[in-house]
Amino acid sequence: MSILSRRKKHLGNGSKYFYEKPLHIIKGEDVWLIDEKGKRFLDVYNNVAHVGHSNPRVVSAITEQSKTLNTNTRYLHEKIILLAERLAATMEEGLDVAYFCCSGSEANDLAVQLAKAHTKHQGCIVLSNAYHGNTTEIFQLSPEDCPKEQRKDWIKTIPGPRGFIGNESAYIKKLREEAETLASSRHGVACFIADSVFSSDGIYEIPKGFLKKIYQEIRSFGGVVIADEVQSGFGRLGDQMWAYQDDAVVPDIVTMGKPMGNGHPVSALLTHRELIESLDQAYNGNSYFNTFGGNPVSAAAALSVLDIIEEDSLIDQAGQVGDYLKKQLRNTLQNKESVVEIRGKGLFLGIELDDPSKTAKTMEEMMRQGVLVGKTGPTNSVIKLRPSMTFKKEHADLLVEKLNQCL
Numbered sequence: 001m002s003i004l005s006r007r008k009k010h011l012g013n014g015s016k017y018f019y020e021k022p023l024h025i026i027k028g029e030d031v032w033l034i035d036e037k038g039k040r041f042l043d044v045y046n047n048v049a050h051v052g053h054s055n056p057r058v059v060s061a062i063t064e065q066s067k068t069l070n071t072n073t074r075y076l077h078e079k080i081i082l083l084a085e086r087l088a089a090t091m092e093e094g095l096d097v098a099y100f101c102c103s104g105s106e107a108n109d110l111a112v113q114l115a116k117a118h119t120k121h122q123g124c125i126v127l128s129n130a131y132h133g134n135t136t137e138i139f140q141l142s143p144e145d146c147p148k149e150q151r152k153d154w155i156k157t158i159p160g161p162r163g164f165i166g167n168e169s170a171y172i173k174k175l176r177e178e179a180e181t182l183a184s185s186r187h188g189v190a191c192f193i194a195d196s197v198f199s200s201d202g203i204y205e206i207p208k209g210f211l212k213k214i215y216q217e218i219r220s221f222g223g224v225v226i227a228d229e230v231q232s233g234f235g236r237l238g239d240q241m242w243a244y245q246d247d248a249v250v251p252d253i254v255t256m257g258k259p260m261g262n263g264h265p266v267s268a269l270l271t272h273r274e275l276i277e278s279l280d281q282a283y284n285g286n287s288y289f290n291t292f293g294g295n296p297v298s299a300a301a302a303l304s305v306l307d308i309i310e311e312d313s314l315i316d317q318a319g320q321v322g323d324y325l326k327k328q329l330r331n332t333l334q335n336k337e338s339v340v341e342i343r344g345k346g347l348f349l350g351i352e353l354d355d356p357s358k359t360a361k362t363m364e365e366m367m368r369q370g371v372l373v374g375k376t377g378p379t380n381s382v383i384k385l386r387p388s389m390t391f392k393k394e395h396a397d398l399l400v401e402k403l404n405q406c407l
Ligand SMILES: Cc1ncc(COP(=O)(O)O)c(C=O)c1O
Pocket: 102, 103, 104, 105, 106, 108, 131, 132, 133, 134, 195, 228, 229, 230, 231, 257, 258
């Protein structure tokens, strides 16, 4: 039986793959993925391999710690504390208490629990095509996947920023209307959760002051703000460690995952001490525990990712290569009939096409040409470019050349 038939037979998610003819990848090397026949693909999509696929420094950190010890956060362990300290040092004062989990979904789930415990409200506001994860609670907060008719009445959505950039007051008015509906119901406003580049809604460079106004509005209803940095964090936008910092705002809770362990499953949230205390009180002093969250091997993986970002100046590099790539994309593709807009920042860029079927076709054709890109947006019309932070100008040139051919 072929691997595809075996997969279809035994995997619950066996019929979902990126391409019509699924790729069988057997090896990763920096920005490259290699299939079972030895064909090499430039990976411009997989942000999990933040410092490059199979980065030897991360592999060695995981291996060394695995050989020594792997336990959990019920014991004292230097690496876990060091990781919390180092993450807190990347954030604003007061965002200095960490909880560790294993996935972005878990971190967001816990963030919403904290928000509800702290505000004693239930209502949440999300973007209308957001994805925040797969737990029962967070699925509700992921309109991209959760069918509208299954959505509970404690969730309200606001659209992506398309059409509102330059007219932020109209956007804030819409947000206020949703918040007022929740506030006048039994739910109240517990939180607003968003990824700071609104990526599932189409990847946007948020104008200065936009997030600040959103945060103020939510806080005026007593709600807390959760910045989901699962995709946008760890320097991807090229000038700050976290995307929310682009707008000089300070969230109440910051969640992170995907790139944090370069493929090792580790995630976290950072928040203020008062929110942690509210949750402890709500749970009668039983604080949250996660068996695998923040174990010493995960901590070693995450610490090595932080080291590599710093030692190799990857945030600056993402900024420079991202600027270069955006310029080359605009120079080469902007006048093509099917290209609506090229946008985004750093190594998180989107190319909106005029027809989602063209986006899907381009993604397939790019794969045949040896370059892997993704798609996103409410109608999946946006080509999503989100490579490893080790992506260089020579890779950008190859990507632009192939996109030029395929489009
Ligand atoms: C913005 C965002 N938040 C949360 C998640 C969920 O993370 P995980 O798949 O690790 O549970 C994702 C996953 O795609 C994401 O993109």
